[in-house]
Amino acid sequence: MSSQDDGHEIPVQDEEISNEELRQKLAAELDGLIARMKELDPHYEPPPFSPQGMISFIEKSLRHLAPTLRLEILEKARQLLSEDLFDIETWKGVWYLINYNVKYQIDFVRRRLTGEYETDEWGLDWELVEAIRPFLGFMYRYYWRTRVTGLENIPDYGRALVVANHSGQLPFDGAMIGTAIYNDHPSQRLIRNLYASWFPTLPFVSSFLERMGQVMADVDNGVRLLENDELVGVFPEGYKGVGKLFKDRYKLARFGRGGFVKMALQTGAPMIPTAVVGAEEMYVVVHKSETLARLTGFPYFPISLRFPWLGLLGVIPLPTRWYIDFGQPIPTAEYGPEAANDLILVSQLTNQTRNIIQQMINDRLAQRRSVFL
Amino acid sequence: MMQQQTILVTGVAGYWGARVAQRLLAESGLHVIGIDATPPQELPEGLDFVQADIRNPLMTELLKAERVDTVCHLAFSDSRRRNEANFDLNVMGAMKVFGAAAQAGVRKIVYRSSTAVYGALPQNPAYLSETHPLHGSKQYGYTRYMVEIEEFCNGFRSQQPDLIITSLRFANIVGETAVTPLTTLLRGKVAPVLLGFDPMMQVIHEDDVIEALLHAIRHDAPGAFNVAAPGLMPLTRILALTGVLPVPVLHPLAYWGVQNVRGRFSPARLLPFDPDYLRYRWVADTRKMETELGFTPQYSMEETLRAFATFKRARHTTADDDDALELDKERLRHTLERRQRQRARREQQKEAAQ
Incomplete structure (x- = not known):
């Protein structure tokens, strides 16, 4: 308690x-x-x-x-x-x-x-965050035994944009980045991860994400958050990343349209490249069914070794060993807010960030000896 | 004042028209003309009432003859029904009033709109600015027609550069006397909600609606403005604060019911909103209201709802009840707090002006 x-x-x-x-x-x-x-x-x-x-x-x-x-x-x-x-x-x-x-x-x-409780303008409810923390803390420490490096790259206060690779079919990576910063960073900041616009259409998921302080992915929303000096998390790969097949694991997909770089440039927020290793092996996905995706309205429908054959049992992730590495911040303040309209610069920075994260993933994979230990 | 300013209020027999006219009559140096197809139940002292339909082609003559300076257009049907009568009153009525005003050389038009015109969509940004495209509900009559009027106005503004058109897009209006979709939901003991959805919502107090309209009549501010009280709350908290028990309904069932069930058992009767508006966020950005319009609502969102809750409980107690005094005290305390804040704000403005 x-x-x-x-x-x-x-x-x-x-x-x-x-x-x-x-x-x-x-x-x-x-x-x-x-x-x-x-x-x-x-x-x-x-x-x-x-x-x-x-x-x-x-x-x-x-x-x-x-x-x-x-x-x-x-x-x-x-x-x-x-x-x-x-x-x-x-x-x-x-x-x-x-x-x-x-x-x-x-x-x-x-x-x-x-009705005697408070939420902030984004729907964040601290009491519910505290209520769900023990579960996330358990997954973070004991289930995936997450090893974190580079926490000192997250500023104690002020705006910053955490840019991470996306993987694992279900967005546990966002939750674990949030838990790592909330539990182990000295200033215990709450990260505002931006989620895809498909989630607001889902019952319970939509209100749950909102109460946890997460925000729908939109350049306006991101800029508003950063202007309020919040810590924002983005996964530019989107569905292409989270729904990767097992054979494509740790190969970064295209980084969207560079919306995250525009947010950073407009607000001068540093970008912190982040690599999450271990989430890719949570589920072994061998195929994506387009027919089932259309039928269910999902953006992708993974067929893994256990799902949907074992039903809910197939949804339980494997207890792989996770690594979260926060890299050196990429400063953006020097370009000025007008640079957000410079499409060449935006795409350059997008690729640069993508290459840094790919390199960080490769380094970690080279050091890793086992998926589970 | 050298010349008396003439203000014409349409829909003066309706709730909003009557209240705006009453407030305008209290000010000196104004000639207030009220127009409506049916005469109001009690004619306010000093109101120059003209019985006419707003779609009357002779409107131009009236506006010219009376040298009307400002038209405050409030003759809208808030009905959710889609039919020819409502379309004709809302859309054609507005077009004819605006057309007549332009021909008669009226200086300014102020009208009441709604933030529902942006629509409730999953991809909505957290705050909708006035320039956001209008994707309002096509199912809900009032919203559908309001979108048409707003879109017509955008074109009309560029055709008539000299005419000031101020559109006030109000958030959910809540108050003791106004009948709006949200008050319909909050007046009862139970209210349907969509299972698993709890969007953040915005409100505005009915008194602030009147204040905002008067502010726009007094000050020139061309363009559209979102008007909402400061603060946001999830729907379940709104219901909890006003003592309404939420009854969750599966969302596909709600959509199906609203579409397919007609007549007495139609869920549309219980659900005063298009289901999307109880599902997704449709919160308006009020920065333009504060800066360009220069308007600050008196009531915050929480005060609006607490005032409504007090009123609702007071309805169920009689005068000799022990609770009645408590409620009265509570209400007076809220009022005192609000007045204190208003005074402080006025002094602040005075200081800033000096």
Whole structure:
């Protein structure tokens, strides 16, 4: 259970009871809680306590609170530290935190039903991002055991455009680039990946992507995001890349029409070439059926060794080892915003970026010894 | 003021016409002519009412004789039905009014349009600017006709360079008294939505619609302008805030039903929108409204919806109810906040002017 909070009324402690009574009551309550937790997950071992771990936990928990509230909580925690650790006040504090968390979970549902929540102009909902994070974190760390290099190439703040190769039939690569930056980059930025205009037509997928802060691919949208100093992710190969056959793996397809370069030039945002290796082997696709694509309305219909023969089982990706390499940024500010109309320059930069990413992929493939290990 | 300015409001017996005329009459130095095919139920004090159809060929004579300066065209049918009568009133009516105005030497035309003219398409950019091509719904009568009028106007503007034509494209209008597609959806206890779709939406308060029309009458601003309250919200949050329970419907079923089922059980009666408008994003860019038109709505999106929710709950409580006082307090608090902000903005503008 993560402890994302929001500004809500704090349960008021009853001051009438004496400290001794309260101590006993608390101990009993805590014992009950421990028993209930153990029932839920008998093998759970809490992580070992260390000051660093505690501080990073507090930092993580407080990240999305309002600054004033953050200060209030930190000051309260600081006060508690200076007193005797076994003082009744400490336990009051612990009880307060637990209460707060439980109340938050109940509140979460209630607030969803009464509309008391916030989204940004693109539809991003932080609470839902936090709710889905554990799953993506699991896939990132334990399922695909992703190795990341070059995170220092992502700026701590300010606009930047991450340009990556696209592969793997389902757009997990975008999700993993986002998780890598959100989990492991010091400034923990949220990347705004641009997705194809086919996704808004799909039920659940469309609203899910929107709530996760992802945005429909469009030059206007990209420019607006970059002007707001956001971190934007693009996959210029599009369907041609994501729907590659197994035999064509790691051969980059054409990089669209250079729309991403126009966005970067217009806003002076640096382009960060990024290579994702490992996603190509998630599914072994041997054929693309045009008839089935037409029938289902999909932009492509992959026939893999397992799909559609095994049904949903065929959708589970293979646990390959992933590598995400962020390359040296390509500066674009020097050309000026008018250069976005210079079609020759746009196509030159498009090809240059494509070659850099292909080279990065080739380097990684040469070093890689096994698809799975 | 040397000469009295004459303003003609069409559709003065209708909701928008009546409210605009009322506000214009409160200003001094204006001669307000109201025109409608049927007389209004109660004639506002001081209104110069003329009973006539806007399609009357003698409109030119009237505009000339009265030396009309500005025409505020609000005689539109908001009906979703597609038929000859609605087409004739909306499209032919607008063309005839604009034609007559041009012939009579009218200086300015202001009319009410909708951001629905851009259409709800999956490939829509996040913000639709005024220059975006118009792909509005062909199924929904009002939108279809509005697209035609807007397209006609684009050509007409270049033919009549001296005539100022201001088109105000309003987002979903929400308010206590206005009857619009979104208020129809929000007035009930349940509302159909499309399963798995939750587009971001925009609204504008009904009072701000009137304010924007008056602003355009007072200030000259040729061209089309999107008018929407600041803020965006997903549809489910709009419904949750106004206490409406969403009932998800499979989207192919909704399209099929709207197309094929007629009569009393037609889903079109429950669904005041073309299903596309509940499926895809159709959010308008309001930067031109702020800069070129110089208009700022009083209500934010959240305030608009909270005000509507308060009104909706108040309808279900009686005067001696305990809740009634609470609701009244809530409403007054919203009003005070809004006035405070308005004052601050006015002072800011004054400072900026100095």
